[in-house]
Amino acid sequence: MAQEFPQGTLSYGIQLPIQSQSTLYAEPWEAEAGAAELADLARTADRSGxxxxxxxxxxxxxxxxxGAMSTVWYDPVATLSFLAGITERVRLLSHVAVVGLRHPLVTAKQYATLDHLSGGRLILGVGAGHVREEFEALGADFEGRGAVLDETVDALRAALGPEEYPEHRGERYEFSGLGQRPRxxxxRVPIWVGGSSAPAVRRAATRGDGWLPQGDRRAELPAKIARIRQLREAAGLAGSFTFGTIAEPLYVGEPGWDVGRRTLSGKPEALAESLREYRAMGVRQIQVRFRSRSCGELTDQMAAFGAEVAPHLND
Structure with a gap:
């Protein structure tokens, strides 16, 4: 059974290392890591809450x-499927799937299968994308990618719903009478919308079940959270909604090495106190990331966070 995100409390998740190795955030040890290390990290996340x-x-x-992004980007469906088979409770998030690169029925087939095989653990995070050449090589519409994403989310709502023969009629995509199983x-598969531009915020508010901001600092979040609430109220949307954030890099304890100027480090209670500021803003899930010099140090950090920091997040 999939884990819920209780309203009023703060949950925590992690974007895995190794599977994407942009120089903006990858640690040196990741270059030589692979499936075994990903498995260790996923199992650690699973048992550490x-x-x-x-x-x-x-x-x-x-x-x-x-040079900046590298070319190491694992396929999300293949990777999350592999990790689903060796975990039990942790949910599986695409952060984010550039769904405008593919027909919605292809995306629905892949992610519906993942949700079915994992026992209902999928969260589908979606975003518009930013690499022009990638779109052009695949015959996708780069200039119109925002409008494409809007319609694709609508199409995915239908294609990932309960109906074996989903229907959608839009400007770019139309399908009916075509069955897809497994369902x-x-x-209802949660769809979280990524991005911090004005169109992305609007899209999250009016089409999403959650928001995955990208690069917003703490001081910028309250205004955008308020804007999403305003847009949802204006649209008559009253259901639950998950506000997220990406926290500053963390190190539980005293590192004894240079973890960078923006990294939050120190005693577990102090880290929890700092992270509770997000909860006060209305954030309900924080994506945490840790500085580390090896996979073993990272699994230790994750375990320490789950055991020593997490119990204080909702004090």
Whole structure:
């Protein structure tokens, strides 16, 4: 049974290392890591109370961006399926799937199967994408990607719903009378929308079940949370909604090495006190990340967070 995200409390998840290795955040040890290390990290998350593990999505990176982004981007469906088979409770998040690169029925087939095989643990995170050459190589619409994403989310709502023969009629996609099984185990697969631009915030508010901000600092979050609430109220949307954030890099304890100026480190109670500020803003899930020099140090950090920090997040 999939874990819920209780309203009024703060949950925590992690975007896994190794599966994406942009120079903006990858640690040196990740370059030589692979399936065994990913498995260790997923199992650690599963037993340490993490709400989800997450995987990114890029199909191909052009030369002009490879220096910063690298070309290491594991496929999210394949990766999350592998990790689903060796975990029991942790949810599986695409953060984010660039769903405009593929027909909605293809995306629905892949992620419905993942949800079915994992016992209803999928959270589908979606985003517009930003790599022009990737879109062009796949015959996708880069200039119109925002509008494409809007319609794709609508199409995915139908295609991931309970009906064996879903229907959608839009400007770009139309399907009916085409059956897809297996259906997702969840009655409603949560769709979290990524991005912090004005269109992304609007899309999250009006089409999503949650928001995955990208790069917002603490001081910027309250205004955007208020904006999403305003847009949802105006649209008459009263259901539950999960506000998220990506926390500053963390290190539980005193590191004894240079973990960077923005990293939060120290005693578990102090880290929890700092992270509770997000809960006060209305955030309900924080994506945590840790500085580390090896996979073993990272699993130790994750375990320490789950055992020593997490119990104080909702004090």
């Amino acid at each position: 993490f709400a989800y593990i997450a995987c990114c999505d890029h199909v191909a990176i052009p030369h002009r961006l490879a 997702p185990d969840q009655e």
